[in-house]
Amino acid sequence: MKLSRRIFIQRSAALAGVVALPSIVSAAIPSEKRKTFNGFRFKKNDVVLFQGDSITDMGRDRKNLKSNDARALGPGYCNHAAAGLLNKMPEKQLSIYSRGVSGNKVYQLLDRWQKDCFDLKPNVLSILIGVNDYWHMRNGKYDGTIKTYEDDYRKLLTITKKQLPDTLIVIGEPYSIDGGSAIVDGWQKDFKEYRMVAKKMSREFNTLFIPYHSVYKEALKYAPCTYWSPEGVHPTLAGAALMAEAWQKVVLG
Secondary structure (H helix, E strand, C coil): CCCCHHHHHHHHHHHHHHHHHHHHHHHHCCHHHHCCCCCCCCCCCCEEEEEECHHHHCCCCCCCCCCCCHHHHCCCHHHHHHHHHHHHCHHHCCEEEECCCCCCCHHHHHHCHHHHCHHHCCCEEEEECCHHHHHHHHCCCCCCCHHHHHHHHHHHHHHHHHHCCCCEEEEECCCCCCCCCCCCCCHHHHHHHHHHHHHHHHHHCCCEEECHHHHHHHHCCCCCHHHHCCCCCCCCHHHHHHHHHHHHHHHHC
16 A cells, blocks of 8 residues: 555654654663662552642543543643553552642642542652742742742651651652743743752652653754643643653663
8 A cells, every 4th residue: 555645754753753752761861870770660559649730630630539540640741651551560450640730839739648648558659849839939929939849848758758668759850841932031040949959859868850851851852842842841742751751761760
């Protein structure tokens, strides 16, 4: 069967995308940075919990509290990561949840941590938080500072380590993508402090760390910001898949 030029180009682009994601992640997360971690070994019936703000929420059905459910997970990166885990390890019978809430800052995670974290008893807890701590301060909707962010994050992780000492914690680097419509002059310079705090917290509490900002910087070599996230914060389908690829690379080793 002959393929039209248009169909050929479309299929070639799709194939290139499949090839590109692992390449982007490998370039952004060199193997020597992961050499001390050989991957988390999941056990049967383990629970995985994704936590954060709208990047994790992505319009999920918050009334749906089921695990492994597409509507409950939403269409974002945690859905893609969950699908990857469930596909790779069906014998583990994992239960995967999202409890991301749009607009949340760190103190709002603290406010709901018992119900939306401790009660679920996660074996793996993935946290991506920080963009609203900066963005809402920048637009005058929040009076928090970089010190507030660090203090609140340290408090969150301290009580989590005490309550869940054997849980693997994964901290995602808060990110913003150059070229996004929301990323105005001065944003990247000021927001860098929040990224550095997240990395500091990861070192301080001995967690895994996913350098999403670096991953997206590498991704811009392949496609413009509009492909990954038009406003530079909330991912497109491609951006969500890229983040899930990075998450699995770090967690699974």
